[in-house]
Amino acid sequence: MKRSKPNRRSIRLPGWDYRGVGFYFVTICTHQRICLFDDPDLHEIAANAWRYIPEQPHASHVALDEWVVMPNHIHGLVEIVTAPTTENTQADQAPRLQSGSLGSIVGNYKMLVSKRVKAVKRRVGIELKVWQRGYWERIVRNERELNAVRQYIQENPLRWAEDRDNLDQMLDTMSYIS
Numbered sequence: 001m002k003r004s005k006p007n008r009r010s011i012r013l014p015g016w017d018y019r020g021v022g023f024y025f026v027t028i029c030t031h032q033r034i035c036l037f038d039d040p041d042l043h044e045i046a047a048n049a050w051r052y053i054p055e056q057p058h059a060s061h062v063a064l065d066e067w068v069v070m071p072n073h074i075h076g077l078v079e080i081v082t083a084p085t086t087e088n089t090q091a092d093q094a095p096r097l098q099s100g101s102l103g104s105i106v107g108n109y110k111m112l113v114s115k116r117v118k119a120v121k122r123r124v125g126i127e128l129k130v131w132q133r134g135y136w137e138r139i140v141r142n143e144r145e146l147n148a149v150r151q152y153i154q155e156n157p158l159r160w161a162e163d164r165d166n167l168d169q170m171l172d173t174m175s176y177i178s
Contacts, residue, residue, distance in 0.1 A: 013139060018102040023065065023140035024078045025149045026106060031129035035071035036117065043069055045116045049109055050076060059105050066153040070160060075153045077140070078105060103177060106135050134177050 018024075030036050037043040046069045053059050061083070067076035080102070098104065114130040121128055140146050 016139065019080065019083055019098055019100050021080050021083055023146055023149075024080070024102050025138040025140055026076050026078055026102070027073055027136040028106065028110060029073040029132045029136075031132050033072045033132075034128075036130065037069050037074075038071045041120060042117050045120070046074060046113050049112045049116070050074065052112075053078070053105060053109060056108065058099060058108060061100060062105060066150045068153050068156050070156060075156060077146075077149060077153065078102065102137060106137075106177075110135075136176055 037046055050064065050067055050069065054062050054064060061081055063079045063081050065077035065079055067074065080100075083100075110131045117130050118128070138149075140149060
């Protein structure tokens, strides 16, 4: 019997189209915040997959701004440059992740990194989960906020030693998407 995941309340911004043009500040954490990306090979997998996002067909409408891979998370500014062209779903259909949405972009990134990291770890006999469920996002609403997020991302590696136990504080100001 397949075990179903518990229903979790979405804290997405009501009425917001996450396929909409704009900047989104995304944070994705590793499972149990283990420092997977301290390993240079795994760090490179995560970095290359992030760089590859705009080259994928489902994300051709996306540009990347500032981003950084940290030992146990990644921060990135994703800009949806143009609204993706997708067919409308009927109201009576079950809700699903919409093609071209921030959720589909992050989901595909997580899947690609997981697949590659697991393949590397399996070679040495290690099975593991790569990511925590969901991700954190914040809709960037103006130029001042955009510049502040850019600065935060740029300075994040410098603050790693002092912030490594305080990631929760930063995440509290963001919305969680499951």
